[in-house]
Amino acid sequence: MIPEIGNFALIVALAIALAQAALSLTGAARRIPAFVAVARPAAQGQFVFVAAAFGCLAWSFYSNDFSVLNVASNSNSSLPAAYRIAATWGSHEGSLLLWVLMLSAWMLAVSVFSGSLPADMLARILGVMGLINVGFLSFMLFTSNPFDRLLPAAADGRDLNPLLQDIGMIFHPPMLYMGYVGFSVAFAFAIAALLDGRLDATWARWSRPWTTAAWVFLTLGIALGSWWAYYELGWGGWWFWDPVENASFMPWLIGTALIHSLAVTEKRGAFKAWTVLLAIIAFSLSLLGTFLVRSGVLTSVHAFATDPKRGIFILAFLAVVIGGSLALYAWRMNKVAPGARFELLSRESMLLANSVLLVVACAAVLLGTLYPLFLDALGLGKISVGPPYFDSVFAPLMAPAVLLAGIGPLLAWRKGDGAQLARRLRWAAIVALIGALFLPLAFGRWAALTSVGLLLAFWIISGAVTAFIIRYRMKTSMSAAFFGMLLAHAGIGVFIVGVTLVKSYETERDLRMEPGDTAMLGGYSFRFEGVREVRGPNYAAARGAITVQRDGETIARLAPEKRTYFVQRNPMTEAAINAGISRDIFVALGDAVGGDAWTVRIHIKPFIRWIWFGCLMMAFGGLLAASDRRYRIAARRPEDASAADATLIRSGAA
Amino acid sequence: MKPRHQRMIAIAAGVALIAIAAALVLNAFQGNVVFFFSPSQVAAKEAPLDRTFRVGGMVEQGSLKRRADGLTVDFVVTDTAKTIPVVYSGILPDLFKEGKGVVAQGKLGPDGAFHASEVLAKHDENYMPPEAAHALSKAEADRAAKSVISPGGTR
Numbered sequence: 024m025i026p027e028i029g030n031f032a033l034i035v036a037l038a039i040a041l042a043q044a045a046l047s048l049t050g051a052a053r054r055i056p057a058f059v060a061v062a063r064p065a066a067q068g069q070f071v072f073v074a075a076a077f078g079c080l081a082w083s084f085y086s087n088d089f090s091v092l093n094v095a096s097n098s099n100s101s102l103p104a105a106y107r108i109a110a111t112w113g114s115h116e117g118s119l120l121l122w123v124l125m126l127s128a129w130m131l132a133v134s135v136f137s138g139s140l141p142a143d144m145l146a147r148i149l150g151v152m153g154l155i156n157v158g159f160l161s162f163m164l165f166t167s168n169p170f171d172r173l174l175p176a177a178a179d180g181r182d183l184n185p186l187l188q189d190i191g192m193i194f195h196p197p198m199l200y201m202g203y204v205g206f207s208v209a210f211a212f213a214i215a216a217l218l219d220g221r222l223d224a225t226w227a228r229w230s231r232p233w234t235t236a237a238w239v240f241l242t243l244g245i246a247l248g249s250w251w252a253y254y255e256l257g258w259g260g261w262w263f264w265d266p267v268e269n270a271s272f273m274p275w276l277i278g279t280a281l282i283h284s285l286a287v288t289e290k291r292g293a294f295k296a297w298t299v300l301l302a303i304i305a306f307s308l309s310l311l312g313t314f315l316v317r318s319g320v321l322t323s324v325h326a327f328a329t330d331p332k333r334g335i336f337i338l339a340f341l342a343v344v345i346g347g348s349l350a351l352y353a354w355r356m357n358k359v360a361p362g363a364r365f366e367l368l369s370r371e372s373m374l375l376a377n378s379v380l381l382v383v384a385c386a387a388v389l390l391g392t393l394y395p396l397f398l399d400a401l402g403l404g405k406i407s408v409g410p411p412y413f414d415s416v417f418a419p420l421m422a423p424a425v426l427l428a429g430i431g432p433l434l435a436w437r438k439g440d441g442a443q444l445a446r447r448l449r450w451a452a453i454v455a456l457i458g459a460l461f462l463p464l465a466f467g468r469w470a471a472l473t474s475v476g477l478l479l480a481f482w483i484i485s486g487a488v489t490a491f492i493i494r495y496r497m498k499t500s501m502s503a504a505f506f507g508m509l510l511a512h513a514g515i516g517v518f519i520v521g522v523t524l525v526k527s528y529e530t531e532r533d534l535r536m537e538p539g540d541t542a543m544l545g546g547y548s549f550r551f552e553g554v555r556e557v558r559g560p561n562y563a564a565a566r567g568a569i570t571v572q573r574d575g576e577t578i579a580r581l582a583p584e585k586r587t588y589f590v591q592r593n594p595m596t597e598a599a600i601n602a603g604i605s606r607d608i609f610v611a612l613g614d615a616v617g618g619d620a621w622t623v624r625i626h627i628k629p630f631i632r633w634i635w636f637g638c639l640m641m642a643f644g645g646l647l648a649a650s651d652r653r654y655r656i657a658a659r660r661p662e663d664a665s666a667a668d669a670t671l672i673r674s675g676a677a
Numbered sequence: 678m679k680p681r682h683q684r685m686i687a688i689a690a691g692v693a694l695i696a697i698a699a700a701l702v703l704n705a706f707q708g709n710v711v712f713f714f715s716p717s718q719v720a721a722k723e724a725p726l727d728r729t730f731r732v733g734g735m736v737e738q739g740s741l742k743r744r745a746d747g748l749t750v751d752f753v754v755t756d757t758a759k760t761i762p763v764v765y766s767g768i769l770p771d772l773f774k775e776g777k778g779v780v781a782q783g784k785l786g787p788d789g790a791f792h793a794s795e796v797l798a799k800h801d802e803n804y805m806p807p808e809a810a811h812a813l814s815k816a817e818a819d820r821a822a823k824s825v826i827s828p829g830g831t832r
Contacts, residue, residue: 063777144715178818379691382696384728390702405713407731412709416701533767613768616747624768 025559030080030170036127037160039065043153052218053328054143062146063134069132069156077124081111090176093117093169096633099182099590101561109192114315115333116169120564121196122313123159125204126152130136133208133233140229147215148208155207158340166333180302180445182590185433185562191251199244200269203309205237210306211283211317213299214348217355227289229300232649234285234302237280239645243270246638251368254598257606258627259531261634264413270312271391277305279380287374291436294375295360301378303352306343308385313339315392368439370462373443380424387416388487425519426478428512429486432505433493466528476523504651510646518637525632531626538619545627547608548572554612554621562588564597567612567621571601583612583623607631688714711782715812717819719785720759726785729794732761733780734812739777754791756778758816765793778813 038634043065050058080093084107089095097114098107112121137145154311163169214224214250248268254259262268280300288305290300314337365371391408399405414644429546431449459478494501530545538553552568571579581599588595598611606629613622713731714724726731730755732754740753749766763781773779773796783793 148753153752367686376690379694383694389700394706407711408706410713412705415705416698416711419701420698507694533748596771611768614745620747622768624747671789 025079025086026088026170026172029076029083030168032072032076032079033160033164033168034067036076036123037157037164037353039069039072039307040156040160044150045071047150047153048218051150053148059146062149065153066127066130066134066149069153070127072191077111077120080117080120081108081618082534083170084108084111085467087180088176089180091169091174092171092173095173095177095180096178097183098232098559100182101558102183102188106183106188112196113183113187113192114169116163116167116171118200119159119163119167119317120169121200122204123156123163123202124205125200126156126159128201128239129205129208130156133211137229144215144219144221144229147218148211151211151214153477154400155211155344158344162333162336162340164415166336169388182561184597185586185588185591185593186255188561188588189251189255191247192472193245195247196253198240198247198442200276200370200622202237202239202241202244203238203271203274203312205233206302206306206309208237208277208672209234209278209302210348213302214351215663216300220355220358222295222299222359224289224292225260227285227295228654228666230288230302231282232287232362232452232651232654234278235282235649236643238275238282239649241271241275241278242638242642242645246635247643249638250635254600259529259598259611259624259628260340261631264391264410266392267411268309268315269388270315271523272304273385273392274308274312276381276388277301277308279383281305282383282648284378284606285372287371288362291363291365292372293365293371294354295359295362296323297375297378297639299352299356301382303345304382304571308342308389310337310341316339320648326514362621363437364646365436366438368444370431370434370436370443373434377424377427377431380420380427384417384420384424385445385635387420388413391416401562402657411510412601419674422475422479425515428515429483432490432509432512433486447489447493448486451485451621463527466524468528470527473523473527476519476527480516480519480523482516484513484517487513500676501510502651502653507643507644507649507651510647511641514637514640514642514644516637517633519639520634521630521633521637525628525634528629529626529631531624533613533627534623535616535620536623542623542625542626543608546573547627549610549623549625551621551623553619554615557584559586560591562586562595565600565612565615567610567623569599569610569623571608571610579608581608581610582608585612602632604632605630678808679814713780713811715815716754716756716761717760717812717816718800719761724785729782731780731782732763732791733778736773736775736777736779738775749788754781756812757814762784763793763796764790765796769796770826772796774798 036213043062046058047062047065050061079442082088083091083094084098086479087094087098087100087107089098093114094396095117097117098110110117112118116170133148137148140148157500209230212226212233216226237419245268248271249261252263253259281298284294284301285296286292291471314334317333317337344625391412395406395611396407429451430444430448433444455478458481459474461544462477463576464472491506491509494505532544534540534542536542540552541548541550543549548571550570550572552566552570554565557564557566564584566582566584567583569583570577573583579601581601583599585595586597587593596611596613598609601608606627609626611624613624614634615621685831689725707746711729713733715730717726719732734754734756735819737753738757738762740751742751743749744751746797749764750769751762753760753762753765755761755826763783764786765781765783777798781791781793782797784792784794786792
């Protein structure tokens with residue numbers, strides 16, 4: 024009964040989405056107040072029904088209803104309750120429902136928090152989002168219904184892939200989707216503005232907190248995924264340039280460019296065309312990512328579906344959304360007035376250069392991701408483009424962007440003062456240079472690339488600190504947004520420190536060890552104490568015991584496991600990690616190789632935590648920026664806000 | 678500076694950026710694209726001798742042997758038509774199994790064995806790496822074609 028209710032709720036949601044899209048878009052175009060007024064309640068109703076459907080599916084999983092095909096294929100009665108609920112989004116169908124739930128949640132948020140938006144603008148925004156939901160809801164109902172029944176019901180389920188039975192499964196997908204789908208708000212704002220022709224600083228101000236919020240979720244989602252892959256896949260890597268990772272990283276790159284470009288559009292009324300284009304691209308890449316991951320063209324831990332019908336549906340949807348929005352862009356954009364002028368040395372030009380660099384880097388990632396697929400589709404051979412390609416293209420393109428990000432916050436809008444900039448950055452430059460040259464010596468091995476990496480990191484951090492000090496001395500109150508920006512920039516620096524030191528100084532050994540054997544790595548000794556059998560709730564495991572010592576002092580007792588889950592019968596490596604600020608010690612069990620001997624892999628990963636801590640700083644900075652007071656003030660008094668904007672632009676243009 | 682000059686500089690910078698990016702991409706592609714070959718193609722000497730490439734197929738039943746050091750393994754990859762011996766030193770992925778699909782990346786040694794630096798098996802028991810599936814189906818198709826040309830198989 025519950026699955027039928029869920030199914031019915033989805034159908035109702037689709038009907039509401041259709042009505043919402045049709046009525047509110049027509050209403051806004053033809054100025055019919057009754058139609059415009061539909062948008063808000065429709066969006067809220069849609070959320071209620073989608074949430075109900077999601078609840079029904081989650082309940083089916085929780086209550087082990089194996090007469091639902093989706094539950095029978097992805098869950099099991101011995102699966103712990105938390106993972107049974109997380110299994111709701113562990114399948115193709117369920118993850119689509121999560122996608123739709125996120126979109127509906129964003130719609131709900133827009134409908135609740137935008138009291139200041141003109142009614143027709145809101146109607147257009149919600150209409151566009153409703154249209155997107157029509158696409159996804161019908162995709163789900165017609166090709167991948169999560170509530171399909173299995174008759175007769177299975178006695179028990181085929182279980183969730185053991186790799187997914189982890190705390191990461193509970194947080195990573197919702198966070199990532201929240202970010203992915205969040206760009207639909209920026210997209211809807213852009214399309215609404217194009218339809219309306221009202222593309223001004225006020226529009227940018229409305230759009231900014233939403234875009235930044237989506238970016239924050241995406242940042243957290245990607246960082247969580249990276250951390251999860253690090254400890255779960257047993258290889259000790261934190262980023263693989265796997266096509267699926269790239270699929271989430273490309274919208275992030277464009278989203279980063281977008282939040283910066285939006286800043287210029289809001290403050291200076293410039294880059295409007297560029298901002299709108301970025302908003303369209305960011306969401307298009309989110310859709311492309313969904314297509315890549317869900318259509319089965321890629322095969323990885325994330326890919327469930329191999330049904331070509333689904334791929335074609337998403338591809339067609341992709342073509343309609345991207346083609347339609349770009350056509351609208353081409354048709355409407357020439358009517359938009361140009362923004363305020365600016366000099367070559369100004370914050371605007373730094374931001375412009377940076378967003379161009381981000382777009383070019385994204386294009387390089389896109390090329391590396393899609394090229395093998397194209398070759399394969401055209402029957403021209405099978406190739407793979409591995410991490411070395413991405414490393415050697417991405418790093419050189421991002422390096423100048425990081426240099427500029429250190430300078431940007433110190434430059435004035437419109438016309439920067441070169442001499443003043445040099446004076447301000449003197450100390451930042453000296454500190455960064457000396458630190459970058461000498462720090463590698465502390466690790467005992469100097470390499471040019473290590474120094475370059477550290478130079479970039481120290482440069483952007485000391486640039487942010489300098490900007491902070493200058494603001495502090497000027498005794499002007501610092502807005503949360505400005506502080507958030509500096510924090511996020513410093514986060515990039517922390518991230519780069521982590522990446523550079525891990526890449527430069529990580530060490531690993533694969534060993535064959537018998538109980539009592541000791542191995543040395545990076546100044547630590549590892550003694551293998553042997554392996555014993557243990558039982559988990561739904562698996563049996565061989566649990567190793569390894570004592571890690573340094574200078575005769577015991578630092579950690581690590582217990583890596585080799586698990587075999589009862590249902591799917593696959594071995595799975597569960598690494599053991601001793602985490603620290605300056606290094607991680609990572610131990611994984613390989614195979615039993617006769618007698619009591621096992622193969623063991625040990626890694627020392629210096630400063631790897633800094634990678635994720637840097638991401639957290641970025642996300643927190645974004646959060647501060649999105650919650651800045653002036654957006655809320657603007658929300659309360661829209662007339663004042665737009666008046667203030669107009670004066671700002673006039674004074675800028677003068 | 679006149680606006681016209683500024684625009685010229687901006688355009689020049691944009692062109693330079695695109696040129697640099699294109700150079701980086703092409704250079705990286707040249708060095709880092711890894712081609713895939715099936716055991717049959719390797720047997721037909723189509724694979725390069727001095728370059729890293731990937732080979733894929735099924736791990737032949739009963740072919741997995743571990744050397745005395747406990748870390749180096751030998752196994753045979755087959756596409757059901759031809760086979761290639763593979764040597765790998767290190768820890769095999771969890772889902773590496775005899776009779777299952779596998780993809781190895783490495784170089785062809787002078788001894789005719791494939792020296793793998795990386796062995797990939799994927800994350801799901803039913804899943805066959807696409808390259809491995811491709812190699813198997815291609816060998817199957819070739820066999821079918823041959824049996825049509827020479828019924829009775831006079832080889």
